[in-house]
Amino acid sequence: MTTLIDKTSPARSGGQGPSGSGRRGPVVILRGSGRYRLILAVCLVLAAGFVAWGGTLQPFEQGQLTRAGIFAIAILGLNFTTGYVGLLSVGHSAFLGLGAYTTGVLVVNYNQTALSTIPVAMGICFVVGLLVGIPALRIRGLYLAIVTLALGVAFPEIVARLGGLTGGAEGLTIRRTLLRPPEWSGFTLGEKDQWLYWLTIVCLLLAFVVLRNIITGRYGMAMNAVRQNEIAAAASGVNIATVKLLSFAVSGAITGLAGSLFAMYIGSLFAEGSFTVLAGITLLIGLVVGGERTMLGPIIGGLIVVFLPYYTSDIGGGQFSAVLFAIALIAVVFVAPDGIAGGLGRIIRKVVRVDARRPDGGREGGLFGDAPTATATESGSAR
Amino acid sequence: MDIFLTRLFAGMTAGSIYAMIALTLVIVFRSSATINFAQGEFALFTTYVSWWLTERGWNIWVTLIPAVVIGFVLCAAAERFLVRPVRRRDEAAVLIVGLALFTGLNGLSGTIWGSDDKVYPRLVPVSVDSFLEIAGARLFYDSLFVMGALVVVVGGLTLLMSRTNLGLQMRAVATNQESAGLCGIKVGRVFMISWGLAGAIGAVAAAILVPILPPGQLGLPGMFHMLIFGTVAAILGGLDSIKGAVVGGLSLGVGLAMINGYGSGLGGSISLTVALVVVVAVLGLRPSGLFGSKRLERV
Amino acid sequence: MTAPLLQATGLSAGYGQAMVLRDVDIEVAPGQVAVVLGANGAGKTTLMRALAGLLPFSGELLVDGRAVRNSRPDKMVGHGVSLVPQGRGTMSALSVVDNLRAGAVSRRDKAVVEEDIERWFTTFPRLAERHAQPAGTLSGGEQQMLAIARALMSRPRLLLCDEISLGLAPRIVQELFETIAQINVEMGTALLLVEQNAALAMKIASYVYLLEVGEVVESGAARDFEQSESIRRVYLGY
Numbered sequence: 068m069t070t071l072i073d074k075t076s077p078a079r080s081g082g083q084g085p086s087g088s089g090r091r092g093p094v095v096i097l098r099g100s101g102r103y104r105l106i107l108a109v110c111l112v113l114a115a116g117f118v119a120w121g122g123t124l125q126p127f128e129q130g131q132l133t134r135a136g137i138f139a140i141a142i143l144g145l146n147f148t149t150g151y152v153g154l155l156s157v158g159h160s161a162f163l164g165l166g167a168y169t170t171g172v173l174v175v176n177y178n179q180t181a182l183s184t185i186p187v188a189m190g191i192c193f194v195v196g197l198l199v200g201i202p203a204l205r206i207r208g209l210y211l212a213i214v215t216l217a218l219g220v221a222f223p224e225i226v227a228r229l230g231g232l233t234g235g236a237e238g239l240t241i242r243r244t245l246l247r248p249p250e251w252s253g254f255t256l257g258e259k260d261q262w263l264y265w266l267t268i269v270c271l272l273l274a275f276v277v278l279r280n281i282i283t284g285r286y287g288m289a290m291n292a293v294r295q296n297e298i299a300a301a302a303s304g305v306n307i308a309t310v311k312l313l314s315f316a317v318s319g320a321i322t323g324l325a326g327s328l329f330a331m332y333i334g335s336l337f338a339e340g341s342f343t344v345l346a347g348i349t350l351l352i353g354l355v356v357g358g359e360r361t362m363l364g365p366i367i368g369g370l371i372v373v374f375l376p377y378y379t380s381d382i383g384g385g386q387f388s389a390v391l392f393a394i395a396l397i398a399v400v401f402v403a404p405d406g407i408a409g410g411l412g413r414i415i416r417k418v419v420r421v422d423a424r425r426p427d428g429g430r431e432g433g434l435f436g437d438a439p440t441a442t443a444t445e446s447g448s449a450r
Numbered sequence: 451m452d453i454f455l456t457r458l459f460a461g462m463t464a465g466s467i468y469a470m471i472a473l474t475l476v477i478v479f480r481s482s483a484t485i486n487f488a489q490g491e492f493a494l495f496t497t498y499v500s501w502w503l504t505e506r507g508w509n510i511w512v513t514l515i516p517a518v519v520i521g522f523v524l525c526a527a528a529e530r531f532l533v534r535p536v537r538r539r540d541e542a543a544v545l546i547v548g549l550a551l552f553t554g555l556n557g558l559s560g561t562i563w564g565s566d567d568k569v570y571p572r573l574v575p576v577s578v579d580s581f582l583e584i585a586g587a588r589l590f591y592d593s594l595f596v597m598g599a600l601v602v603v604v605g606g607l608t609l610l611m612s613r614t615n616l617g618l619q620m621r622a623v624a625t626n627q628e629s630a631g632l633c634g635i636k637v638g639r640v641f642m643i644s645w646g647l648a649g650a651i652g653a654v655a656a657a658i659l660v661p662i663l664p665p666g667q668l669g670l671p672g673m674f675h676m677l678i679f680g681t682v683a684a685i686l687g688g689l690d691s692i693k694g695a696v697v698g699g700l701s702l703g704v705g706l707a708m709i710n711g712y713g714s715g716l717g718g719s720i721s722l723t724v725a726l727v728v729v730v731a732v733l734g735l736r737p738s739g740l741f742g743s744k745r746l747e748r749v
Numbered sequence: 750m751t752a753p754l755l756q757a758t759g760l761s762a763g764y765g766q767a768m769v770l771r772d773v774d775i776e777v778a779p780g781q782v783a784v785v786l787g788a789n790g791a792g793k794t795t796l797m798r799a800l801a802g803l804l805p806f807s808g809e810l811l812v813d814g815r816a817v818r819n820s821r822p823d824k825m826v827g828h829g830v831s832l833v834p835q836g837r838g839t840m841s842a843l844s845v846v847d848n849l850r851a852g853a854v855s856r857r858d859k860a861v862v863e864e865d866i867e868r869w870f871t872t873f874p875r876l877a878e879r880h881a882q883p884a885g886t887l888s889g890g891e892q893q894m895l896a897i898a899r900a901l902m903s904r905p906r907l908l909l910c911d912e913i914s915l916g917l918a919p920r921i922v923q924e925l926f927e928t929i930a931q932i933n934v935e936m937g938t939a940l941l942l943v944e945q946n947a948a949l950a951m952k953i954a955s956y957v958y959l960l961e962v963g964e965v966v967e968s969g970a971a972r973d974f975e976q977s978e979s980i981r982r983v984y985l986g987y
Contacts, residue, residue: 149542155541155542155545157545202730202733202734205733205734205737206733206734206737208541209483209484209485209541209545210685210733210737212541212545213485213681213685213729213733214729214730214733216678216681217678217682217722217725217726217729217730218726220675220678220722220725220726221722221723221725221726224721224722224723225723228723348549348552348553351545351546351549352546352549352550355542355546359542386557386558386559386560386561386565387557387560387561388557389553389554389556389557389558389560390554390557390558390561392550392553392554392557393550393551393553393554393555393557394550394554396546396549396550396553396554397532397547397550397554400536400543400546400547400550401535401536404536404539404543
């Protein structure tokens with residue numbers, strides 16, 4: 068968290084600072100200029116420093132960070148479809164669970180190495196995502212939320228019924244030795260947690276870069292168009308069905324990746340424990356609080372859904388932490404409608420403006436979300 | 451035959467409860483076109499209040515009065531102060547507020563009354579022989595009571611809707627908010643009262659269902675599944691139709707009882723999965739449900 | 750001249766960041782019939798919606814000389830201003846008679862409400878025939894009659910009519926205009942009309958506003974406009 072706020076300070080000093088006078092406009096920095104690169108480099112160094120610091124932590128704290136990283140990946144996936152395309156999903160817990168169980172079942176029943184199950188988990192979640200995307204072709208908004216809610220609710224029950232494969236209600240335990248880090252990694256079995264931390268960081272980074280590239284590209288524009296006005300999007304040649312189906316599939320695959328990592332992290336899988344619809348709600352909360360349609364939002368969201376309950380439970384017992392969580396959530400919805408990342412972005416934009424220097428006026432795909440383009444009435448949501 | 455009837459009675463009992471919850475969702479939806487995901491947790495909270503009062507020696511029936519009042523006030527206040535300010539923004543914001551209320555109210559109940567299960571008394575005391583025998587099947591009095599309660603609630607609502615000025619205003623708002631405003635109707639006030647009404651009915655429904663549905667005790671996780679079934683019932687009937695909520699609730703209850711009864715060879719309960727299939731099928735094939743008006747979002 | 754019933758000064762309104770109406774001055778005296786003329790997209794509907802409390806506006810709006818702030822439609826009805834919206838805006842699932850009753854919710858004299866319903870049933874016999882039918886099943890002309898009757902149920906002192914001729918057969922339009930003119934004479938209800946059918950509106954209006962791209966470009970007594978050749982050609986098309 069602190070590093071994220073720190074990121075503004077180099078920018079501030081680099082731009083000679085507004086020194087208290089808010090009336091002067093933001094300092095303009097050209098994209099690609101030397102100063103821009105410097106700021107970017109400082110941010111990267113800070114981020115890398117934070118990650119490296121995480122690598123030296125005690126097992127418990129590091130485990131929490133790993134967990135936050137896994138949730139960040141899951142929320143990145145959710146952001147892809149719920150944030151950018153506007154398809155509300157409450158049931159992404161099902162993808163998390165599907166990814167986790169794919170890894171668990173393959174490792175336990177079919178003697179695969181944990182790492183090799185990741186592509187399989189992502190593939191299966193991709194396909195299921197396509198299937199779940201089908202209702203989204205006809206149903207939108209609240210109704211789609213209900214369909215995904217039903218998916219999230221049904222998932223544990225389905226897992227329980229496939230007891231032969233999944234261990235049913237008793238759960239599925241992956242023995243620790245089965246999660247031995249691969250030899251080339253240089254980590255020993257005793258350093259499994261370290262290995263998982265770094266694996267999560269690498270996966271998070273990959274997911275981040277891949278999704279960012281998609282979102283800033285042509286396909287990302289199509290996604291935005293579909294969210295804002297389907298009819299206009301279709302009229303300008305966007306294939307709405309493809310966009311919706313693919314975004315659900317990609318989103319499912321990324322959240323499935325998180326699920327796969329989660330299986331390695333947690334070791335024993337209970338459908339009624341980690342993959343109920345409450346987990347789906349947690350992901351959605353993480354996304355909204357972190358900031359929809361921002362690249363940093365999911366990471367902030369991941370940190371929050373892991374650490375906020377942890378610290379609030381210190382204050383007043385497990386139940387009261389839920390109350391505090393709810394109050395925090397409502398406060399974010401009221402005070403920072405575009406989440407923490409969006410709110411930070413707005414503050415930063417008051418101080419520094421990064422000029423796109425792109426003749427096509429293309430989208431920025433910014434870390435903190437886009438600068439507000441004329442908040443046109445989104446006629447798509449009207450009826 | 452008697453097994454069939456037994457299952458039918460069980461299904462209708464559960465269905466009446468689903469219908470009552472569906473009614474609360476429908477009343478809210480008709481006014482503000484949202485689903486209150488925290489509806490069950492409001493009811494949970496009022497039921498805790500009711501339980502707490504019985505522990506202090508109140509008669510269970512008397513405790514319903516404060517429960518209903520609190521249900522009304524809490525829901526109305528939630529609409530006015532938490533939902534309405536974000537309503538114009540987007541659906542996601544409303545949904546998140548609902549989820550926050552869901553989490554917060556559950557936590558609040560837990561904070562005040564603890565997370566252990568409570569024994570909640572029945573509104574009608576039953577003994578082993580308090581049943582009617584119909585063609586060899588037993589119809590317990592408390593099942594009759596549940597169905598009777600549904601009849602009373604639906605009857606009351608129907609009268610309210612068709613005979614009173616408030617009902618007229620609620621119907622006007624449900625049909626066309628803008629025109630309702632142009633008639634001089636205070637649309638915001640109708641929203642608030644609708645939410646309150648849903649909260650009040652929810653309080654009654656929860657007091658009836660808690661002792662009957664497994665585990666038969668008052669606990670924190672109890673209401674969520676009920677809300678899911680209520681939602682499915684409401685969607686099946688059409689989210690804006692009172693008649694639909696009743697038919698949807700009863701069909702869901704009876705349908706699940708039959709599937710779980712006759713399909714027991716499948717092993718275990720598959721209620722939620724069936725509910726999932728119903729939701730997807732209804733929204734895919736006939737988004738307005740059995741009785742709803744055709745105004746769902748589609749492109 | 751009597752004190753205006755409704756007086757808007759420097760009224761601006763729009764949707765989001767798009768300002769449709771800029772700095773408009775309009776006033777309507779008690780019992781007066783005024784008409785707002787203008788091409789499509791001139792902001793006529795925006796003006797009506799702002800006056801009826803459906804759209805936020807900036808500028809000053811006085812009713813009976815008292816300022817109206819943060820307007821809402823139900824408040825405007827309370828002030829005696831009632832709108833027949835474009836596209837009729839009847840409540841389609843409600844019966845005809847329920848539509849009329851809903852139109853009277855702001856009134857305290859419940860006993861007289863039923864009398865008023867009878868009165869409009871006499872004025873519009875076709876509504877009486879269909880009193881129990883859902884409004885959505887009525888024909889376009891009948892829905893327009895219902896919309897007008899509904900707006901009158903609150904006993905407004907000013908009736909705003911947004912394109913009541915739209916999409917209706919000429920004969921029905923003629924009837925509707927005769928009816929509202931009669932209401933104006935008999936009940937003293939002031940009218941502010943927005944019309945495409947300028948010729949018809951000019952027949953009953955005593956004052957005219959010309960709206961162009963969101964601004965009032967000219968206004969004056971209807972008489973004077975009849976004689977103004979150029980304006981007639983440009984705005985009235987005859």
